Amino acid sequence: MKTSSSDGTFSKALKLTSGLAGLIAVVGSLVGFLVSGSAGVFSALVGAGVATIFGLMTILSVWIGGKLPLNGFYAVVLGGWLFKFLVFAGVLLGLQGLDGFDGPVFFFAVVATVMGGLAIDSWLVLKGRLPTVDE
Numbered sequence: 001m002k003t004s005s006s007d008g009t010f011s012k013a014l015k016l017t018s019g020l021a022g023l024i025a026v027v028g029s030l031v032g033f034l035v036s037g038s039a040g041v042f043s044a045l046v047g048a049g050v051a052t053i054f055g056l057m058t059i060l061s062v063w064i065g066g067k068l069p070l071n072g073f074y075a076v077v078l079g080g081w082l083f084k085f086l087v088f089a090g091v092l093l094g095l096q097g098l099d100g101f102d103g104p105v106f107f108f109a110v111v112a113t114v115m116g117g118l119a120i121d122s123w124l125v126l127k128g129r130l131p132t133v134d135e
Contacts (some may be wrong), residue, residue, distance in 0.1 A: 009128050010063040011045040013121060014056060020116045023050035024109060032105040043102040047109030050091055054084045 025048040032040025057080055065076035095101055 002134040006063075006066065006128075009124055010059060013059050013124055016120045016124075017052065017055050017059065017117050020067040020120060021055075021113060022050045024052075024113050024116065028105070028112065032102065032109075035105060036102045039100045039102045040105045042100060043105040044109045045097070046101075048113050050088065051110045051113035051117070054088065055113065057084060059121075093122055 025045055027043030028048055029041045032042075032044035034040070036043075061076050061080035065073035068076065095106070
């Protein structure tokens with residue numbers, strides 16, 4: 001299969017997002033421990049993990065969908081979005097009454113991971129040099 005000029009951009013997005021996840025997991029765990037002990041560490045790790053998995057799924061769905069015709073692209077991206085929405089709702093329901101879980105630490109870990117992922121994606125798009133017309 002022929003590789004596209006965007007493959008490098010997508011692989012860089014996957015690597016940077018994974019690195020960000022590790023950084024947020026470490027910093028979030030430290031802050032979570034200082035705020036609420038082991039519950040904070042658990043909450044920060046779960047928050048960073050869930051947001052990272054969903055962010056990586058988004059990158060992969062756009063990457064895979066970009067190789068398909070337009071209706072296939074929409075099916076992959078929107079189907080992935082619906083799947084992530086349902087799984088996230090299930091995760092929230094599962095964590096709702098759990099002892100040893102700190103909701104605010106989870107929230108801030110998710111927000112930090114999502115905002116960092118958006119910053120990485122924006123930076124890569126702005127610095128990317130992709131042709132507008134295929135050869």
